[in-house]
Amino acid sequence: MTRLIFLGPPGAGKGTQAKILAESCEIPHISTGDILREATDQGTPLGQKAQGYMARGELVPDDLILDLIRERLSQPDAQKGWVLDGFPRNVTQAEFLDRLLQKLNQGCDRVVNLDVPDEELVTRMLKRGRQDDNETTIRRRLEVYRSQTAPLIDFYGERNSLVYVDGNLPLEEVTSSLKQLAQP
Numbered sequence: 001m002t003r004l005i006f007l008g009p010p011g012a013g014k015g016t017q018a019k020i021l022a023e024s025c026e027i028p029h030i031s032t033g034d035i036l037r038e039a040t041d042q043g044t045p046l047g048q049k050a051q052g053y054m055a056r057g058e059l060v061p062d063d064l065i066l067d068l069i070r071e072r073l074s075q076p077d078a079q080k081g082w083v084l085d086g087f088p089r090n091v092t093q094a095e096f097l098d099r100l101l102q103k104l105n106q107g108c109d110r111v112v113n114l115d116v117p118d119e120e121l122v123t124r125m126l127k128r129g130r131q132d133d134n135e136t137t138i139r140r141r142l143e144v145y146r147s148q149t150a151p152l153i154d155f156y157g158e159r160n161s162l163v164y165v166d167g168n169l170p171l172e173e174v175t176s177s178l179k180q181l182a183q184p
């Protein structure tokens with residue numbers, strides 16, 4: 001059973017690596033960013049509410065995310081493990097996740113902090129060219145990461161579940177370090 005949380009700044013490669021790892025472990029890759037982008041593409045009520053925040057590089061309000069995660073982790077396919085990517089993103093979400101996992105009788109094995117220097121993050125995001133990958137939004141996302149998400153490094157560090165992985169290496173090397181961690 002593998003249950004992993006991916007932390008790390010925007011552009012660190014969380015999505016790419018989380019997807020590869022989840023496929024190789026045959027468990028769901030749960031990305032709140034992907035779920036929200038799908039909702040905005042389809043114009044669902046969730047998507048309509050989330051759109052403006054995402055375009056500005058702000059976090060969407062917690063109440064939009066928390067129910068979504070509760071439902072997703074309660075699905076049958078999530079009972080054999082998961083890789084969480086993009087959640088939790090602030091302390092409220094992390095505390096919610098703690099309580100939820102307790103209720104669901106699930107535990108998280110490891111929290112992976114994917115480390116990449118700032119200059120490299122900006123270069124990667126500009127190359128990627130997603131809708132929210134313009135300079136103003138990127139700058140805001142990095143600020144939001146520092147103020148709201150980076151505190152989770154201490155939050156999880158205090159419980160010894162945190163591991164650092166160098167995300168500034170070639171893609172395949174990052175994947176192989178992660179695969180070693182994911183082994184049950």
Ligand code: ADP
Nearest residue numbers: 010011032033053054057058059060086087089
């Ligand atoms: P990145 O890691 O490059 O910032 P994501 O795909 O994880 O990209 O997230 C894109 C956007 O989706 C975020 O900027 C934010 O607006 C929204 N989002 C994703 N996950 C969350 C979350 N857990 N809480 C609040 N907002 C979120």
